[in-house]
Amino acid sequence: EIMKADVYKARLKFLQENGIATADDLTACMQQAESKTAQLAKQRTFLNVRKKKRKKLFDALAAEESLAASKALYEEGISGMESEYAQYAEAKAILDACGFSRQTLTEEKADIYEQLAQLNKQIRAERQKIKLCREIADSAAVMQRDVAAQEKSRHEKESSQTRDHE
Numbered sequence: 001e002i003m004k005a006d007v008y009k010a011r012l013k014f015l016q017e018n019g020i021a022t023a024d025d026l027t028a029c030m031q032q033a034e035s036k037t038a039q040l041a042k043q044r045t046f047l048n049v050r051k052k053k054r055k056k057l058f059d060a061l062a063a064e065e066s067l068a069a070s071k072a073l074y075e076e077g078i079s080g081m082e083s084e085y086a087q088y089a090e091a092k093a094i095l096d097a098c099g100f101s102r103q104t105l106t107e108e109k110a111d112i113y114e115q116l117a118q119l120n121k122q123i124r125a126e127r128q129k130i131k132l133c134r135e136i137a138d139s140a141a142v143m144q145r146d147v148a149a150q151e152k153s154r155h156e157k158e159s160s161q162t163r164d165h166e
Contacts, residue, residue, distance in 0.1 A: 011139075014132050023140070030133035037126040044119045051112050057098055058109050063091035064102075 020026050051058070070084035095102060 011132065011136050014129075015136070018129075023137070026133055026137055026140075030130055030137075033126045033129040033133065037123055037130070040119050040123045040126065044116060044123070047112055047116050047119065051116070054105070054108065054112075056094065057100070057105055060091040060094040060098075061102060061105050061109065063087055064095060067091065 015021075015026075018025075018029050020029055067084050067088035070081050071088045074081035074085035074088075095105070098105075100108075
């Protein structure tokens with residue numbers, strides 16, 4: 001029962017924060033959240049396409065950074081570093097030929113990933129809003145059936161008592 005009370009409090013708070021007083025308000029809120037989710041997903045797709053176009057460069061950037069120690073060991077003559085050095089050299093060649101500075105690529109990568117994280121956070125929030133709207137709509141329908149059943153039962157009881165007194 002305590003858990004139910006917490007759920008009801010959360011739902012009531014949601015309804016108040018979103019100015020929802022009627023079933024139509026609830027439907028409008030859900031539709032708005034669905035529309036917002038679609039818009040955010042479109043933005044996310046655009047960013048993912050941008051990220052995919054730069055994937056080779058971003059991978060080369062990461063490889064160059066992670067294999068720098070292997071390059072140093074190879075240059076010192078340590079054996080067994082040939083494969084890592086070759087990967088480092090390939091990554092460096094890709095980055096040198098791309099026409100963008102490493103700084104620019106690093107900033108662009110960080111920016112894309114930050115924007116994706118923010119969009120995913122917003123999408124999760126909108127999906128939570130949709131879920132809450134659906135739960136509220138479903139529980140409202142159950143509550144209406146329960147109230148109708150209680151009223152019918154009360155009405156039948158009153159009718160029965162009226163007949164008994166006659």
